Amino acid sequence: MPFVNIKITREGATAEQKADLIKGATDLLVNVLGKNPATTVVVIEEVETDNWGVGGESITVRRKKGM
Amino acid sequence: MPFVNIKITREGATAEQKADLIKGATDLLVNVLGKNPATTVVVIEEVETDNWGVGGESITVRRKKGM
Amino acid sequence: MPFVNIKITREGATAEQKADLIKGATDLLVNVLGKNPATTVVVIEEVETDNWGVGGESITVRRKKGM
Amino acid sequence: MPFVNIKITREGATAEQKADLIKGATDLLVNVLGKNPATTVVVIEEVETDNWGVGGESITVRRKKGM
Amino acid sequence: MPFVNIKITREGATAEQKADLIKGATDLLVNVLGKNPATTVVVIEEVETDNWGVGGESITVRRKKGM
Amino acid sequence: MPFVNIKITREGATAEQKADLIKGATDLLVNVLGKNPATTVVVIEEVETDNWGVGGESITVRRKKGM
Incomplete structure (x- = not known):
């Protein structure tokens, strides 16, 4: 009965x-x-890159920086 | 204050x-x-059938099998 | 297959x-x-009253205020 | 490593x-x-107003009532 | 950056x-x-068997039935 | 009505x-x-260090390594 x-x-x-x-x-x-x-x-939940942050900034911003 | x-x-x-x-x-x-x-x-969260799995396969596949 | x-x-x-x-x-x-x-x-997840907040304060504090 | x-x-x-x-x-x-x-x-997860309820009714309905 | x-x-x-x-x-x-x-x-979240249900009954009850 | x-x-x-x-x-x-x-x-949910992993290993193990 696990849930992932x-x-x-x-x-x-x-x-x-x-x-x-x-x-x-x-x-x-x-x-x-x-x-x-x-x-x-x-x-599986897919989240817009504007809505996901790490290091205090969104993935959208990080992708633009090449991260 | 419950959350469902x-x-x-x-x-x-x-x-x-x-x-x-x-x-x-x-x-x-x-x-x-x-x-x-x-x-x-x-x-309420609605999840695409490609993104939901049970028994190791997606609901999309299971629906095609008539499950 | 719902999950609550x-x-x-x-x-x-x-x-x-x-x-x-x-x-x-x-x-x-x-x-x-x-x-x-x-x-x-x-x-069902049961959460300590110190760990649940509403209105900016914990349920522990609110219970002491009679809320 | 916190997750918010x-x-x-x-x-x-x-x-x-x-x-x-x-x-x-x-x-x-x-x-x-x-x-x-x-x-x-x-x-951040953004949820349709039909899919979010409080007080037993959806936010869609509450918005129509001016709440 | 996935979260599982x-x-x-x-x-x-x-x-x-x-x-x-x-x-x-x-x-x-x-x-x-x-x-x-x-x-x-x-x-990983571990949930008490009283707090997990499937088929409308708790895992505690199902375990007693040998399920 | 946000939930954090x-x-x-x-x-x-x-x-x-x-x-x-x-x-x-x-x-x-x-x-x-x-x-x-x-x-x-x-x-707020507090999770045992055995139950939280990053980089493929538990926080318990990482703490022992001084990470």
Whole structure:
């Protein structure tokens, strides 16, 4: 019954990459803790770069600086 | 002062249904714990079916399989 | 597959009350959106009153003021 | 390494205002707890007014009532 | 800069297993999306079985039924 | 009606420091977005250092390395 929430910036992750995240996170819970995959839920949230900050500035600004 | 966060897949919930979720969740906290409805907050998050996984695969894939 | 997260202050909710929240939130998703109860997950988080604030002050302080 | 998640209704916050929230929240963690700004993450989530409820009704409805 | 939140029931996960979850989730984000591990944050939340529900009943009750 | 969730490692934050976080986060929302402090909620979650990872390892391990 684990619940995994992955937050990333919205910068073009493809459906295939998101499927890989879902598969990988589910396998992780199964392998490490023996959880049942049928009830393991993974939710990916993609956040605009204006809305994500680190070091006190937005990712939009950091991307412009080449970070 | 309770805070309720409801995450569902984005598959056409109407404004009326979302109003019913807000009303129902608020009433639940009032009835079970005697919370003040005026400070009970409900936030509904609708998540793309590509971004929600269960059993190691996305809801998009599961819907195609008729699940 | 809905996921409901209920955050409340830790002020003595009993196991029975928490069972009622779980049952009520699950029924709500089933009744309003036709969700499958078997995959509806409810997680209750109880937060110390020092760690919850509203109006700029903690619930601990507000309780002392009789609020 | 703190993580700050700010949820607000989607009602026109500008990129500049969101930058101010990111800067302010980061400074708060640095000033109060001596956290390292380089690893302080702030994520802002903007929620449709149909999806946010307080007092048992949506913000959409409350806005129409002038609240 | 991804943020991964893993919620599990509190049923005896060891520090070593939690280290494996942290390592595995970080590797997943690096491998699938090319994220920088240095800014990938993983937070594990362990929730009492009375506070986690599925199918309308708590995990405490389900465990007693052998589920 | 904003909701602010601050996650930090559990490493001895005092009630006074947590009160300062609550006050500061509330003021931030009031000053930047003109939100009503009476309905601004702040929830602080303190997470064990075994349960928080960055760079693929737990904070417990990093603290031992002097990081």
